[in-house]
Amino acid sequence: MITKHTKATTISAGTALLKVLEAWQVDHLYGIPGGSINSVMDALEAEKSQLQYIQVRHEEVGAMAAAADAKLTGKIGVCFGSAGPGGTHLLNGLYDAREDHVPVLALIGQFGTSGMNMDTFQEMNENPIYADVAIYNVTAVNANTLPHVIDEAIRRAYAHQGVAVVQMPVDLPWQLIKAEDWYSSANSYQKPLLPQPNPEKIKQVVDILQTAKRPLIYYGIGTRGAGKELQALSQQLKIPLISTYPAKGIVPDDYVAYLGSANRVAQKPANEALAQADTVLFIGNNYPFAEVSKAFKNTSKFLQIDIDPAKLGKRHKTNVAVLADAKLALAAILQQINERDATSWWQANLANNKNWRQYLASLENKTDGPLQAYQVLKAVNQVADPDAVFSIDVGDINLNANRHLKLTPKNQHITSNLFATMGVGIPGAIAAKLNYPSRQVFNLAGDGGAAMTMQDLATQVQYRLPIINVVFTNHQYGFIKDEQEDTNKNDFIGVEFNDIDFSKIASGVHMKAFRIDRIDQLTDTFNQARDLAKTEPVLIDAVITGERPLPAEKLRLDSSVYPINEVQAFKQRYAAEDLHPLATYLAKYGLTDAQNEVGQGGF
Numbered sequence: 001m002i003t004k005h006t007k008a009t010t011i012s013a014g015t016a017l018l019k020v021l022e023a024w025q026v027d028h029l030y031g032i033p034g035g036s037i038n039s040v041m042d043a044l045e046a047e048k049s050q051l052q053y054i055q056v057r058h059e060e061v062g063a064m065a066a067a068a069d070a071k072l073t074g075k076i077g078v079c080f081g082s083a084g085p086g087g088t089h090l091l092n093g094l095y096d097a098r099e100d101h102v103p104v105l106a107l108i109g110q111f112g113t114s115g116m117n118m119d120t121f122q123e124m125n126e127n128p129i130y131a132d133v134a135i136y137n138v139t140a141v142n143a144n145t146l147p148h149v150i151d152e153a154i155r156r157a158y159a160h161q162g163v164a165v166v167q168m169p170v171d172l173p174w175q176l177i178k179a180e181d182w183y184s185s186a187n188s189y190q191k192p193l194l195p196q197p198n199p200e201k202i203k204q205v206v207d208i209l210q211t212a213k214r215p216l217i218y219y220g221i222g223t224r225g226a227g228k229e230l231q232a233l234s235q236q237l238k239i240p241l242i243s244t245y246p247a248k249g250i251v252p253d254d255y256v257a258y259l260g261s262a263n264r265v266a267q268k269p270a271n272e273a274l275a276q277a278d279t280v281l282f283i284g285n286n287y288p289f290a291e292v293s294k295a296f297k298n299t300s301k302f303l304q305i306d307i308d309p310a311k312l313g314k315r316h317k318t319n320v321a322v323l324a325d326a327k328l329a330l331a332a333i334l335q336q337i338n339e340r341d342a343t344s345w346w347q348a349n350l351a352n353n354k355n356w357r358q359y360l361a362s363l364e365n366k367t368d369g370p371l372q373a374y375q376v377l378k379a380v381n382q383v384a385d386p387d388a389v390f391s392i393d394v395g396d397i398n399l400n401a402n403r404h405l406k407l408t409p410k411n412q413h414i415t416s417n418l419f420a421t422m423g424v425g426i427p428g429a430i431a432a433k434l435n436y437p438s439r440q441v442f443n444l445a446g447d448g449g450a451a452m453t454m455q456d457l458a459t460q461v462q463y464r465l466p467i468i469n470v471v472f473t474n475h476q477y478g479f480i481k482d483e484q485e486d487t488n489k490n491d492f493i494g495v496e497f498n499d500i501d502f503s504k505i506a507s508g509v510h511m512k513a514f515r516i517d518r519i520d521q522l523t524d525t526f527n528q529a530r531d532l533a534k535t536e537p538v539l540i541d542a543v544i545t546g547e548r549p550l551p552a553e554k555l556r557l558d559s560s561v562y563p564i565n566e567v568q569a570f571k572q573r574y575a576a577e578d579l580h581p582l583a584t585y586l587a588k589y590g591l592t593d594a595q596n597e598v599g600q601g602g603f
Contacts, residue, residue, distance in 0.1 A: 009178070009179055010176040010177065010178060010179055011176065011177060011178075011179045011182070012042075012043060012046075012173060012174060012175065012176055012177075013143035013144070013146045013147065013172055013173050013174070013175050013176075013177050014039050014040050014042060014043030014146075014172075014173025014174065015043045015046055015047060016146070016147040016177060016181075016182040017040070017043065017146055017147055017150050017173060018040075018043050018044065018046075018047045018050075018051055019047070019147075019182070019184070020147050020150045020151050020154070020182065020184045020186075021051060021078060021105075021150070021154075022047070022050050022051060023184035023186040023187075024076060024154050024184065024186045024189075025075060025186070026051065026075070026076060026078050027050075027051065027052060028051065028052040028053070028054055028069075028078075028434055029051065029052075029053060029054065029066070029078035029079060029080065030054045030056050030061070030062030030063075030065050030066055030078070030079045030080075031053070031054075031055075031056065031059065031062050031079055031080035031081060031086075031107075032055065032056060032057075032058075032059055032062070032081065032082070032086060033082070034081075034082025034083070034086050034109055035082065035083075035109075035122075035170070036082045036083035036084075036086075036109030036110055036111055036122060036170045037080060037081070037082045037083075037086070037107070037108075037109030037168070037170060038170065039168075039170050039171065039172070039173035039174040040080065040107065040109075040168070040173050041053075042173070042174065043173055052434075054430070054434070054459070054463065055459070055462070056427075056430075056456055056459055057455040057456045057458055057459060058089060058453065058455060058456065059079070059081040059086055059087075059089035059090050060089050060090065060092050060093055060423070060453070061093075061423075061426065061427040061430075061453050061455075061456045061459070062079040062080070062081070062090065062093070062427070063079045063081075063089075063090040063091075063092065063093020063094050063096075063097070063104070063106065064092070064093035064096060064416075064421075064423065064424050064427035064428065064453075065077070065079070065093075065427035065428070065430050065431040066078055066079040066093065066097070066104045066105075066106075066431075067093050067094075067096045067097035067100065067102055067104055068391065068414055068424070068427060068428040068430075068431035068432065069431045069434075069435060070097060070102035070103050070104055071100060071102050071414045071428075072389070072412060072414060072431060072432055072435050072436075073435050075103075076103040076104065076105055076154055076157055076158065077097070077102070077103070077104045077105070077431070078104070078105045078106075078107070079093065079104070079105075079106055079107070080106065080107035080108070080109070081106070081107075081108060081109065082108075082109040082122070083108070083109045083110050083111060083122040083123065083124070083126070084122035084124065085122075086108075086109060087106075087108040087109065087126060087129070087130075087167075088129060090106055090108075091129075091130075091133060092421055092423075093421075093427070094106055094130075094133045094134070094163050094165075095133055095419050095421070096416045096419045096421050096424065097162070097163050098133050098134075098162055098163050098419075099416075099417070099418035099419040100416070100417050100418055100419070101161040101162065102161060102162075103154075103157035103158050103161055103162065103163075103164075104157065104162075104163045104164070105150075105153055105154055105157055105163075105164050105165075105166070106130070106134075106163065106164070106165045106166070107166055107168060108126055108130070108165060108166065108167040108168065109167075109168060109170060110123070110126060110139065110167045110168055110169045110170065111123035111169065111170065112169050112170045112171040113141075113169045113171055113172070114171070116169060126139070126167045127139055127167065130163075130165040130167075133163050133165070134162070134163045134164060134165040135156055135157070135160040135162035135163060135164065136152070136153050136156040136157065136160075136162075136163075136164040136165065137164075137165045138153075138165075138166060138167070139166075139167040139168075139169075140166060140167065140168045140169070140172055141169075142172070143172045143173070143175035143176075143177055144177050144178075144181050146168065146172050146173065146177075147177075147181075147182035147183075147184075148182070149166055150166060151183075151184050151185055151186075153165075153166050154186075155185055155189065158189065194307065194324075194325035194328060195307060195323050195324050195325060196324060196325075196328060197305075197322055197323075197324035197325075197328055197329040197332045198322060198323070198324070199332070201320055201321070201322045202322065202329065202332045202333055202336065203336065204320045205281070205303050205305075205320050205322065205333060206333055206336045206337055208279060208301050208303060208319070208320065209237055209239070209279065209281065209303070209333075209337070210237065210337060210338065210340070212239075212278060212279035212301065213278055213279075213343075213345065214276055214277050214278040214279065214345045215237070215239045215277065215278070215279040215280070215281070215345075216239065216240055216241075216242060216273055216274065216277035216279070216280050216281070217230065217233065217234060217239050217240070217241050217242070217280075217281045217283065218242050218243070218262075218274070218280050218281065218282050218283070218285055218287070219241065219242075219243050219244075219247055219250065219283045219284055219285055219326070220243065220244045220246070220247050220283070220284045220285030220286060220287065221244065221246045221247045221250075221284065221417075222283070222284020222285065222286075222306060222307060222326050223247065223250055223283055223284040223326040223327070223330075224247075224250055224284075225327055226250070226284075226326045226327035226330055227250045227251045227252075227409045229326075229327060229330035229331060229334060230250065230251050230330065231251050231255060232330075232334055233330060233333060233334060233337070234255075234257050235257075236334065236337055236339045236340070237337060237339070237340050238340050238341070238342050238343050238345075238346035239257075239281075239346070240257045240258075240259050240269075240273055240345075240346065240349040240350075240353075241255070241257055241258045241259065242258075242259045242260065242261060242262055242270040242273060242274060243258070243260070243261050244261055244285060244287055245261045245265045245266075245398065245402050245417075246415070246417045247261075247284075247285075248260075248261065248402060248407055248413065249407030249408060249409060249411050249412075249413060250409060251409075252407070252408045252409065253405075253406050253407050253408070254406065256350055256353065256354075257346070257349070257350060257353070258353075259273055259349065259353055260402065260403070261402060262274050262287075262295065263289045263293060263295075263553055264399070264551070264552070264553045265398045265399045265402055266399075266402070266552040266553060267356065267402065267403055267552060268352075268356050268550070268552040268555065268579075269349065269352050269353045269356050269582070270552075271552050271553060271555070272352065272555070272581065272582035273349055273352075273582065274295060274296075275298060275594070276298070276582065276586070276593075276594050277298070277299055278298070278299065278300050278301065279299065279300065279301040279302075279303070280296060280299050280301070280302055280303065281303045281304075281305070282302065282303065282304045282305070282315070282316070282318075283304070283305040283306070283326050283329070283330075284305065284306060284307070284326040285306075285315075286311055286314070286315070287315055288418060290315035290316060291315065291316075295316075296315075296316045298594065299316070301319050302316050302317065302318050302319055303318065303319060303320045303321075303322075304316075304318045304320070304321045304322065305321075305322045305324055305326060305329045305330075306321075306322075306323065306324075306326075307323070307324065307325050307326070309323055344586075344589035344590050344591050345589075345591065347585075347589045348582065348585040348586045348588065348589045348591060349582070349585070351585040351588065351589075352580070352582045352584075352585045355578075355579060355580055355585075356579070358578070359576060359578065359579045360374070360403055360404060362575070362578070363375075363404075363575065364377070364378040364404060365378070366519065367519055367520075368519065369519070370517075370544075370545045371516070371517055371518055371519055371521075371522075371542060371543065371544050371545065372544050372545050372547075373396070373397075373400045373404075373472050373474075373542075373544050373549075374400065374404055375519050375522060376470065376472060376522065376542045376544060377400060377401065377404035377405055378404065378522075379522040379523065379525075379526040380405065380442065380444070380470060380526070381404075381405065381406045382523075382526065383468075383526045383527065383529070383530040384440065384442070385439070385440040386408070386410050386411075387410045387411060387439055387440075388411055388439065388440040388441070388442060389411065389412045389413070389432040389436055389439050389440070389441045389442070390405065390407075390411065390412070390413040390414075390441075390442045390444060391413075391414055391415070391424070391425050391426075391427075391428030391429040391431075391432055391441070391442065391443045391444070392413055392414070392415040392424075392425060392428075392444045392445075393415070393422060393423065393424055393425030393443075393444065393445035393446060393449035393450065394415060394416050394420050394421060394422045394423075394424060394449055394479075395422060395446045395448055395449055395477065395478060395479040395480075396446055396472075396478035396479045396482075396549060397425075397444055397445060397446045397449070397472055398415060398479075399479070399549055400472075400549060401413075401444055403549075405444075412432070414428050414432075415428070422448060422449040422452050423449050423452030423453040424449070424453075425443045425444060425445035425449055425450065425453070425469075426443055426445070426450070426453045426454070426456050426457065426460075426469070427453060427456065428443070429441050429442065429443035429460070429465075429467045429469070430456065430459055430460060430463075430465060430467070432467075433460075433465040433466065433467055434463075434465070440468070440530075440533070441465075441466075441467045441468070442467070442468045442469075442470065443467055443468070443469045443470065444470050444472070445469070445470070445471055445472070446471070446472050446473075446474070446477075446478065447471055447472065447473040447474065447475065447500060447502070448476070448477045448478075448497075450469075450471045450502060451500060454500075454502065454505050457469065457505065457506055457509050457511055457537070457539065458509040460511065460537040461509050461510050461511050461536075461537060464535075464536065464537075465537055466533045466534060466535055466536055466537055466538075467533065467537045467538075468529050468530070468533045468537075468538055468540070469506070469511075469537065469538065469539040469540070470539075470540050470542060471502045471539065471540070471541045471542065472542055472544055473499070473500070473502065473541055473542060473543045473544065474543075474544050474545065474546040475496060475497055475498070475499055475546065476495055476496045476497065476546050477494075477495045477496075477497075478495075478546060478548070480495050481495040481496070481546075481548075482548050482551070485548070486551075486554070501515060501541065502515075502539060502541040503515035503539060503540075503541045506538075506539035506541075511536075511537050511538065511539055512532050512536065512537075512538045512539070513538065513539040513540070513541065514528070514529065514538075514539070514540050514541065515540075515541040515543065516540065516541070516542055516543065517542075517543040517544075525540055526540070547573075548573075548574075549574075550574040550576060550579075555570075555581065556569075556570035557570065557571070557576070557579060557580065557581040558581040558583050558593075560583070560593075561583075
C-alpha cells in the first residue's frame with residue numbers, strides 16, 4: 001500500500017491524485033476522456049503500471065461497473081467523465097450506487113480555472129447536478145489541495161457507504177506540487193466495530209420464537225456470511241426462511257425450508273407464508289415494499305435485528321428491536337434455544353415448497369414446444385461452475401433467475417437492487433471479471449436491458465474478458481407489460497419492439513456468438529459457450545416465448561376463495577395444473593387457512 005510521497009521534489013497534482021487511489025487499493029477505474037479531463041489521462045499514462053484504465057463506450061456503463069465493483073468486493077469503485085455530458089452520463093450508475101449503499105468515487109472534469117464562470121464550452125455549475133446523489137460533493141479549487149480532496153472523498157464514501165463526487169478544473173492536475181504536500185489516510189482506515197447484541201433483548205427474541213405458532217425468518221443482505229446460522233436456527237426451531245431477492249444464495253437455494261422471496265420478484269411459497277405468519281424475525285433486511293404492500297398486517301409479533309439503528313422500526317412497529325450484527329445475534333440466539341419438534345406449520349410449508357419446486361422443475365425439464373426462459377436457465381445451471389458470478393439485468397430476468405437459477409453461498413450475484421435500472425448486466429459482468437479473473441462470469445439480460453448497454457460488449461472484447469453473455473430475447477419489456485396487464489385499461493403501449501439479433505451485434509464487435517430458438521439446441525450451444533469462455537467472451541442470444549411467468553403476487557389457485565372458472569383459467573395459462581395453494585397443506589396438517597393475502601403495493 002502506498003501511503004507516502006515519492007523521493008522526487010515535485011509531483012503533478014494528477015499523479016498525486018492517482019497515488020491516493022492506489023493507497024486505497026484501487027486497481028482500476030472506468031471512463032471516457034475529454035478535453036476537460038485530459039490532465040487526468042496524462043497522469044493515468046504515467047501510473048499505468050499501478051492503475052488500470054478501462055475505456056468504456058458509454059460513461060453510464062463506467063458508473064454502473066464502478067457500482068458493481070463495490071457490490072462485489074466492498075472496495076470503492078471509481079469512474080470519471082468529462083464536463084457536461086460526460087459527467088451527466090454517469091448519473092444513472094451513481095444513483096444505482098446510492099440506492100444500494102455502496103462506496104463509489106466519481107471524478108468530473110471541468111473547464112480550466114481561467115475560463116470558469118465565463119460561459120465557456122461545456123462549462124457549467126456542476127455542483128448542483130450531483131448534490132442529490134452524493135454524500136460528498138465538492139469542486140477542487142487548488143492543485144495543492146487536490147490530493148487531500150480525493151482522500152477526503154474516499155474516506156467519506158466508505159464512512160457513509162455512498163457516492164462521493166469531485167469536480168476538477170482541467171488545469172489543476174497538470175500543475176506541479178511539492179511531493180511532500182500529499183499523503184493518504186488509507187492506512188488509518190478501520191471498519192466500524194460490529195455492535196454486540198444486548199443479552200436481555202436476545203432472550204426476549206428467544207422466548208417469542210420458542211413459543212410462536214406460525215413463525216417466519218425474513219432475512220436480507222445484512223446476513224451475508226451468516227447463512228449457516230440462519231439454516232441452523234431454521235432447523236432447530238422448525239422455522240421456514242424467506243429472503244429478499246438480493247439475499248438469494250446466502251442460504252443454499254435447495255434448502256428444503258427456504259421458501260424464496262416475497263412480493264412480485266418472488267416465489268409462491270414465500271408470499272403465501274408471509275400472509276399467514278404470526279411472528280416474523282426480520283434480520284439484516286430493509287424490504288422496500290413492506291409498508292405499501294402491508295406485508296406484515298397479519299403479524300402479531302415483529303422482531304428485528306439490524307446493524308443500523310436507522311433501520312430499526314423503519315418498516316414495521318417492532319416488539320423487540322436488537323441493534324447488532326446479524327451473525328453475532330444469530331450465534332447468541334442459537335446458544336439459548338431448545339430444539340423443537342416438527343410443527344404442523346413447518347410441515348405444511350415444506351410440503352407447499354416441495355410442490356412449488358416440482359412445478360418449477362416441470363417448466364425447466366420440458367423437451368418439446370417453443371423455447372422458454374425456464375429451459376435456458378436450466379442450461380445455465382448445467383454449465384455454471386460452483387463459484388460462478390452472475391451479473392443480472394433488470395426485468396423479467398430477475399423474476400426468472402430468482403426462481404430458476406440455482407445458487408449457493410459460493411456464488412455471487414448482483415443486480416440493481418433498489419434503483420432497478422435496466423442495462424446493468426453488461427457493466428456488472430465487466431466488473432466481475434476484472435475483480436475475479438479466475439472465476440466464471442455470466443451476464444444474464446433480457447433484450448430490453450441488453451439493448452441499453454450493448455455497445456460495451458466491445459469493452460469485453462477489447463480487454464479480453466471471458467464472460468458468458470446470455471440474452472433472453474422476447475421482443476418486449478416483459479416486466480412492464482405484465483404491470484400494464486394488471487393496472488392499465490388500454491391495450492399494451494410502448495412495451496413491444498422489433499427484433500435485434502444480438503448474435504450479429506456480438507459478431508460485429510468480434511465476439512463469438514450463437515442464436516438459438518429451440519430446446520434441443522441448448523446443450524450443445526451452452527457447452528460450446530462454456531469452453532470458449534475459458535479464453536474469450538461469448539454471447540448466446542436465446543429467442544424465447546413472451547408469456548408471463550406465474551404471478552406469485554396474484555395467485556388464483558384456491559377454489560374456496562376464487563370462482564372455479566378463474567382457478568381453471570389461471571392453472572391453464574401458467575401450466576400449473578398440479579400446483580396447489582398453501583391452504584391445501586395447512587388443512588392436511590390440521591391448520592386453518594387465515595385466507596390472508598399480501599398486496600403488491602405501490603402500483
